[in-house]
Amino acid sequence: MLTEHAPAKINLALHLRRRRPDGYHxxxxxxxxxxxxxxxxxxxxxxxxxxxxxxxAAAAGPDADNLVLRAGWALAAAAGMVPGAAVTLEKRIPVAAGLGGGSADAAAALRLLNRLWGLNWPLDRLATLAEPLGADVPVCVYSQMRFGAGKGEALSAWPHDPAGTPVLLVNPRVAVATGPVFAGWDQRDLGPIDPALPLDRLRNDMTAAAIALQPVIADVLAALERAGGTSLVRMSGSGATCLALYPDLAARDRAVTALADSDWWLCPTHII
Structure with missing residues (x-):
């Protein structure tokens, strides 16, 4: 049996530029x-x-609709083979949470089955195959710091490496579907991401629309700010998970203690 980790994705910044004719942004x-x-x-x-x-697992939907199976079928079709594998998914990432759980699982399935079936395709080839599975799946194939443009699939290196930075993920135990958040965006292009700017000068342009759907997101962001010690507080993706970055583990753990009385989902972790 082979094993593959599916790291949760976070967005340290997310700037929306325009709606495309194909319905993506x-x-x-x-x-x-x-x-x-x-x-x-x-x-x-x-x-x-x-x-x-x-x-x-219960919130992940019917097995037949799972992106893991779709990824496996796509890889087998591209390789010209009949797909065969008994796959088990241990699901921990909250669903519809802005953490790319389904995309991370699909990408991990591509890497895992690529090994199991002895294809040994490079990640670049898997990332190209991943594009029809979802906008976040290609970057999840790499599971490394990347700058994304287009609908998220045009990937390039990012000049700063925050690997090892302590992170606290907080989800108020509400699901937020991506489509309605995009639909609620005010269509204002506030400009591109400038790599010369610090992260706290950048934005997540989906935040206001997500808060309009689930006001508790604003409470989470405010609570993380009040807990202090953080270099960045931001919503991830389309929400509802929010994140905070810390200079050291002690600062992060103090924030965990400060939020321990809430009934929110708390996940202390770090950037890889």
Whole structure:
């Protein structure tokens, strides 16, 4: 049996630029990944099957709709083979939370089955195959710090490396669908991401629309600010998960203590 980690994606910045004729949005984002995530296992089998387990498995939807299976079918079709593997997904990333859980799982499935089936394709080839599966799946194939443009699939290096930075993820236990948040965007282009600017001078342009749908997001952001010690507080993706970056583990852990009385989901982790 082989194992593959599916790191949760976070957006350190997310600038919306315009709505495209194909229904997607042109955007710019700084993608990073955390040590926290899901785990996939796979063993040889005659057919491709998926078994879900873990604390957020029930919210992940029917197995037949899971992006893990779609990724496996796509890889097998591209390789000209019949797909066969018994895949188990240990689901920990909250669903519809702005952490790219489904995308991370699909990307991990591509990497895992690429090894199991002895294809040994490079990540660049897997990332190209991943594009039809979702805008965030290509960057999740790499699971490394990247700058994303287009609809998120045009990836390039980012000049700063925050690997090891302590992070606190906080979700108020509400799901936020991406589509309605995009629909609620005010269509104002406030400018591109400037790599010369510090992160706290950048934005997540989806924040206001997400708060309009789930006002508790504003409470989470305010609570993280009040807890102090952070260099950045921001909503991730389309929400509802918010993140805070810290200079050291002690500062992060003090924030965990400050929020411990809430009924929110708290996840202390770090950027990989």
């Amino acid at each position: 042109d955007l710019e984002s700084i993608f990073a990944f955390t040590d926290f995530g899901d785990t996939l296992h796979a063993a040889p089998a005659e057919t491709l099957t998926l078994t879900l387990s873990g604390p957020t």
